[in-house]
Amino acid sequence: QVQLVESGGGLVQPGGSLRLSCAASGSISGINAMGWYRQAPGKQRELVATITNGRRTTYADSVKGRFTISRDNTNNTVYLQMNSLKPEDTAVYYCRLQSLGLRTLIYWGQGTQVTVSA
Numbered sequence: 001q002v003q004l005v006e007s008g009g010g011l012v013q014p015g016g017s018l019r020l021s022c023a024a025s026g027s028i029s030g031i032n033a034m035g036w037y038r039q040a041p042g043k044q045r046e047l048v049a050t051i052t053n054g055r056r057t058t059y060a061d062s063v064k065g066r067f068t069i070s071r072d073n074t075n076n077t078v079y080l081q082m083n084s085l086k087p088e089d090t091a092v093y094y095c096r097l098q099s100l101g102l103r104t105l106i107y108w109g110q111g112t113q114v115t116v117s118a
Contacts, residue, residue, distance in 0.1 A: 001026055002024060002025070002026035002027065002028060002097060002099070002105075002107045003024070003025050003026055003107075004022055004023070004024050004095045004096075004097055004107055004108065004109035004110075005022065005023050005025075005095075005109060005110075006020060006021070006022045006093065006094070006095045006109045006110065006111060006112040007020070007021050007022075007023075007112060008020040008021050008112060009093060009112030009113045009114045010113075010114070010115070011115045011117065012085055012114075012115070012116055013085075013116070013117070013118055014085060014086060014087060014116055014117075014118060015084060015085065016085050016116070017081070017082060017083045017084075017085065018082045018085065018114060019079060019080070019081050019082070020036065020079065020080040020082065020093055020095075020112060020114075021077060021078075021079050022034070022036075022077065022078045022079075022095030022109055023075065023076070023077045024076040024077070024078075024095075024097055024107075025076070028076055028097065028099055029099040029100055029101045030053060031053060031099075031100040031101075032052070032053050032097060032098055032099045032100060033050050033051065033052045033053070033097075033098045034050070034051055034071060034076075034078040034095070034096065034097050034098075035047065035048070035049055035050030035051065035058075035069070035078070035095075035096045035098075036048040036049050036050075036069065036078070036080045036093055036094070036095060036096070037093070037094045037096055038089075038091035038092065038093045038094065038114075039091055039092050039094070039111075040090060040091040040092075043091075045094070046060065047060055048060055048063055048067065048069075048080070048093070049063065049067055049068075049069035049080060050069070050096075051069045051070065051071050051078060053071075053073060055070075055071065057069055062088075063082075063089075066082065066083050066084045066085075067080060067081065067082050067083070068080070068081040068083075069081075078095065080093070082114070085114075085116045086116060087116050087117060088116075089114060089116050090114060090115050090116050090117070091114060092111040092112065092113050092114075093111060093112050093113075093114050094108055094109055094110075094111045095108070095109035096108055096109075
């Protein structure tokens with residue numbers, strides 16, 4: 001059973017920074033993508049950023065230039081450095097693993113709250 005555990009969320013003022021971490025454990029395919037999604041109250045869950053095992057990245061337009069996703073393939077940990085935070089970044093941030101094998105499997109973490117407020 002693959003498990004994802006997020007950490008690093010909290011309360012920060014507009015313009016501030018946070019760094020989220022997600023550690024994946026279990027049997028994980030070497031070909032995979034890890035990413036961060038977020039969901040604000042009353043809104044759909046949306047992609048924030050993803051990164052493959054080869055470190056190819058994608059970002060939502062709303063976070064380009066402010067957020068940076070990275071990973072450590074030795075321990076299957078993904079990070080999200082969030083700078084210049086805005087109130088609209090407030091959401092629960094979820095770690096996601098897409099594992100490619102016989103089937104494409106999706107795993108989600110429990111989420112970590114990020115609140116940007118003065």
